[in-house]
Amino acid sequence: MDAQQAGIAVPGWKAEVAVLQPINEMFDAQGQARPECARVIAYLLAMESTRLADLGERAHRMFQTMGVTFNVYGDHEGGERIFPFDPIPRIIPAGVWAGLEAGLIQRARALNAFVADIYGEGQIIKDGAIPRDLVIGSPQFRHAAAGIKSPCGVYITVAGIDLVRGADGRFHVLEDNVRTPSGVSYVIENRRIMTRLLPELIRALRVSSVENYPAYLLASLREVAPGGISDPTVALLTPGPFNSAFFEHVFLSQQMGVELVEGRDLVCVGHKLFMKTVHGLRRIHVLYRRIDDDFLDPVVFRPDSLLGVAGLTAVLRAGNATLANAIGTGVADDKGIFAYTPAMIRYYLGEEPLLPIVETYLLRDPEVRAAVLRDLDHYVVKPTGASGGYGVVIGPSATDEELEQARRRIAAAPADFIAQPVFPLSVHPTLAGGVAGGKAALVARHVDLRPFVLLGARPRVLAGGLTRVALREGSLIVNSSQGGGSKDTWVLEE
Amino acid sequence: MLRRIAGSLFWAARYLERAQWRARLVDVNYHLLLEVPPRDAEPWEPLVWITAEQELFATLHSHVTEASVIDFYVFEKENRSSIRNCIESVRANLSPLRHLISSDLWLAVNRLYLESHGWTAQTLSAAGVSAFFADLQRHFYTIEGIIVNTMPRDMAYDLIEIGTMLERPDNVSRLLDVKYHYLLPRQEEIGGPADLRQWAAVLRSASAFEAFRKVYGNAVRVDRVVEILVFDPAFPRSIRFGIERLARVLARIAAREDEPAPRSLPCADLLKILRAGSAPQTIADGLHEFLIGIEAMCARLAGHVFDRYMSLE
Numbered sequence: 001m002d003a004q005q006a007g008i009a010v011p012g013w014k015a016e017v018a019v020l021q022p023i024n025e026m027f028d029a030q031g032q033a034r035p036e037c038a039r040v041i042a043y044l045l046a047m048e049s050t051r052l053a054d055l056g057e058r059a060h061r062m063f064q065t066m067g068v069t070f071n072v073y074g075d076h077e078g079g080e081r082i083f084p085f086d087p088i089p090r091i092i093p094a095g096v097w098a099g100l101e102a103g104l105i106q107r108a109r110a111l112n113a114f115v116a117d118i119y120g121e122g123q124i125i126k127d128g129a130i131p132r133d134l135v136i137g138s139p140q141f142r143h144a145a146a147g148i149k150s151p152c153g154v155y156i157t158v159a160g161i162d163l164v165r166g167a168d169g170r171f172h173v174l175e176d177n178v179r180t181p182s183g184v185s186y187v188i189e190n191r192r193i194m195t196r197l198l199p200e201l202i203r204a205l206r207v208s209s210v211e212n213y214p215a216y217l218l219a220s221l222r223e224v225a226p227g228g229i230s231d232p233t234v235a236l237l238t239p240g241p242f243n244s245a246f247f248e249h250v251f252l253s254q255q256m257g258v259e260l261v262e263g264r265d266l267v268c269v270g271h272k273l274f275m276k277t278v279h280g281l282r283r284i285h286v287l288y289r290r291i292d293d294d295f296l297d298p299v300v301f302r303p304d305s306l307l308g309v310a311g312l313t314a315v316l317r318a319g320n321a322t323l324a325n326a327i328g329t330g331v332a333d334d335k336g337i338f339a340y341t342p343a344m345i346r347y348y349l350g351e352e353p354l355l356p357i358v359e360t361y362l363l364r365d366p367e368v369r370a371a372v373l374r375d376l377d378h379y380v381v382k383p384t385g386a387s388g389g390y391g392v393v394i395g396p397s398a399t400d401e402e403l404e405q406a407r408r409r410i411a412a413a414p415a416d417f418i419a420q421p422v423f424p425l426s427v428h429p430t431l432a433g434g435v436a437g438g439k440a441a442l443v444a445r446h447v448d449l450r451p452f453v454l455l456g457a458r459p460r461v462l463a464g465g466l467t468r469v470a471l472r473e474g475s476l477i478v479n480s481s482q483g484g485g486s487k488d489t490w491v492l493e494e
Numbered sequence: 495m496l497r498r499i500a501g502s503l504f505w506a507a508r509y510l511e512r513a514q515w516r517a518r519l520v521d522v523n524y525h526l527l528l529e530v531p532p533r534d535a536e537p538w539e540p541l542v543w544i545t546a547e548q549e550l551f552a553t554l555h556s557h558v559t560e561a562s563v564i565d566f567y568v569f570e571k572e573n574r575s576s577i578r579n580c581i582e583s584v585r586a587n588l589s590p591l592r593h594l595i596s597s598d599l600w601l602a603v604n605r606l607y608l609e610s611h612g613w614t615a616q617t618l619s620a621a622g623v624s625a626f627f628a629d630l631q632r633h634f635y636t637i638e639g640i641i642v643n644t645m646p647r648d649m650a651y652d653l654i655e656i657g658t659m660l661e662r663p664d665n666v667s668r669l670l671d672v673k674y675h676y677l678l679p680r681q682e683e684i685g686g687p688a689d690l691r692q693w694a695a696v697l698r699s700a701s702a703f704e705a706f707r708k709v710y711g712n713a714v715r716v717d718r719v720v721e722i723l724v725f726d727p728a729f730p731r732s733i734r735f736g737i738e739r740l741a742r743v744l745a746r747i748a749a750r751e752d753e754p755a756p757r758s759l760p761c762a763d764l765l766k767i768l769r770a771g772s773a774p775q776t777i778a779d780g781l782h783e784f785l786i787g788i789e790a791m792c793a794r795l796a797g798h799v800f801d802r803y804m805s806l807e
Contacts, residue, residue: 240590241589241590246590250592250593253593254593259496260593261496262498264498264806265496265497265498265806275496276496276497276498276806277495277496277497278495278496278497278500278649278747278803278804279495279751
């Protein structure tokens with residue numbers, strides 16, 4: 001089967017999208033405020049520019065104060081790293097959100113069905129809807145997961161799906177995160193800051209609350225517990241204080257009221273999972289893990305791992321505990337397999353995808369590769385095995401030398417790369433860097449959106465998500481490791 | 495509560511107590527030597543004996559001087575029990591479980607840590623020894639006050655108590671032992687002015703001088719010092735007081751457990767000895783042997799508590 005038969009696009013044209021103008025989330029092409037943003041814009045315009053600048057300052061100060069409470073974790077130098085925050089909110093009207101929500105649930109269900117299938121019967125491969133070697137060859141495929149059944153059929157309890165808004169105003173899926181997606185604590189913290197900065201505006205606009213996320217998460221985790229347990233015990237497994245997301249682990253465990261455990265707190269006895277408490281061993285039914293597959297169980301994965309617990313895989317296989325997310329879910333967010341996700345939705349759900357994906361070309365296909373290499377400066381090239389924006393080459397802004405390097409690397413291991421046409425990420429008015437002489441100026445910066453979807457007995461979507469903003473002028477990379485910041489996302493109620 | 499967390503609370507408390515104790519030792523010795531010009535060649539040497547760190551000290555310094563001992567006690571990064579390292583250990587133990595302690599406690603510990611982190615060799619001379627230790631003591635009192643006033647009396651609080659009460663008797667015992675056996679310069683007589691000044695310094699090191707005077711007046715006598723520091727049921731830094739408190743904490747934890755309470759607490763033997771003993775008799779029988787015995791029993795008790803509530807094995 002080749003790419004075209006599977007419905008995968010082959011680039012036969014110069015990527016015209018590169019010249020498309022990105023849309024502005026708050027203003028239309030005529031410079032008029034979009035209806036859902038009119039009140040926010042009027043409010044901001046009515047503020048004196050010094051007060052507007054002050055908004056940024058106050059946000060920064062509040063984050064520093066709160067930042068002390070979260071960044072000193074794991075930072076033995078006592079320093080503070082703050083995820084930069086922009087106080088201009090990103091607005092999503094109720095109607096748009098309803099569409100997104102349906103699309104996100106559809107997507108999470110299909111990805112979940114895919115994981116269940118490939119570690120079970122493998123029907124999708126037998127039916128030829130996705131190449132076998134692409135699945136088995138994925139660095140995220142885990143043989144150890146084969147045959148492990150999850151209660152409720154849920155493998156992906158938590159999904160973070162990265163969306164970008166194109167020149168046509170539609171949200172497209174840029175990538176999925178179905179291993180241990182992070183960032184939700186910032187969504188909640190950002191909102192806490194904004195309710196102090198702009199309380200009257202939040203009330204007037206009827207912004208959906210994000211405070212319910214921990215309760216949603218706990219409910220979902222309890223629902224996927226092994227059958228017959230009336231009051232399951234949930235614990236959150238962290239790699240420990242030196243992990244960059246440790247703040248979030250503490251935050252979520254505290255908000256959910258569950259124990260925050262490390263590998264050394266756990267023990268498997270008689271194919272059951274326990275934590276070591278001062279009053280003896282206590283059974284755990286659902287483990288919300290925030291460590292990677294490779295470190296989970298030294299018996300099955302990396303034998304040198306001290307972060308996991310020996311025997312966990314056997315406990316899961318015996319059906320005596322549920323792991324959220326399950327082992328091997330990463331295969332569903334593999335950047336190469338991403339190209340097949342629309343096909344997956346059709347295959348498992350018999351539905352048309354509600355959310356389009358950013359066109360994705362697999363460079364392992366010689367024909368596709370030749371086409372992409374011809375116009376490499378029009379594409380974004382991503383290594384399939386990396387995340388966090390590392391190793392990404394953006395054609396239009398790359399130097400000749402960088403392009404040449406990319407060519408060499410692609411030639412050496414074509415299956416390790418995908419290419420996407422340069423996507424005109426929407427821009428959003430942003431205060432960052434716009435303060436001059438005490439006066440505030442709003443500048444346009446590229447944004448994306450990471451909403452969070454939970455699967456349990458029923459799906460739940462957090463009304464909002466993490467809006468990441470590329471603070472550097474012209475930059476398309478929003479990752480915090482690459483100079484990105486975040487904004488509060490306001491989903492409006494009907 | 496997870497056993498790992500129990501261990502962290504226990505060690506945080508021990509290191510806090512140790513840092514505080516060491517700060518007092520150095521402060522008192524410094525002031526003692528200000529008042530009385532030393533006749534000994536190395537009047538700071540006993541401090542290294544008290545904490546049994548002669549070997550480590552010798553690897554770092556060739557001479558026992560005021561500067562080298564203070565440096566070793568307060569700032570030395572190679573010394574796990576230097577005040578700086580103790581403070582760092584308190585913070586490192588509490589940091590991952592900040593969500594379980596009051597934010598006031600965390601902020602106070604972190605403030606002390608950040609301050610200690612900025613210490614250099616010049617800090618002491620710039621601030622002056624007295625002001626430096628007075629400031630340090632204020633930090634410790636603040637932290638203790640926050641613990642007592644903001645923490646619910648649950649397992650977390652109990653473990654802090656256990657850590658403190660296992661560290662304290664050990665320190666008192668060593669202080670007494672060293673003074674009793676090694677400290678007096680040869681040419682001085684027992685009960686002479688130098689001897690009495692040293693016993694007064696011992697009391698001050700245990701913050702016991704004022705309490706002592708209230709009970710016994712000005713007449714400092716060896717048996718009375720031993721009485722107040724070992725057998726006194728009312729003085730908060732006496733060995734007996736600490737073990738009595740420990741017994742109450744262990745009983746409280748046992749009562750909270752689902753299992754039936756043990757018939758006798760692991761500290762029952764120790765308690766019996768401390769309740770029955772008296773200073774004159776103990777001195778007559780040999781104070782050194784007695785204190786060695788107490789230290790061994792404390793170590794066994796610590797081992798028992800560790801196995802019971804903290805060990806991950």
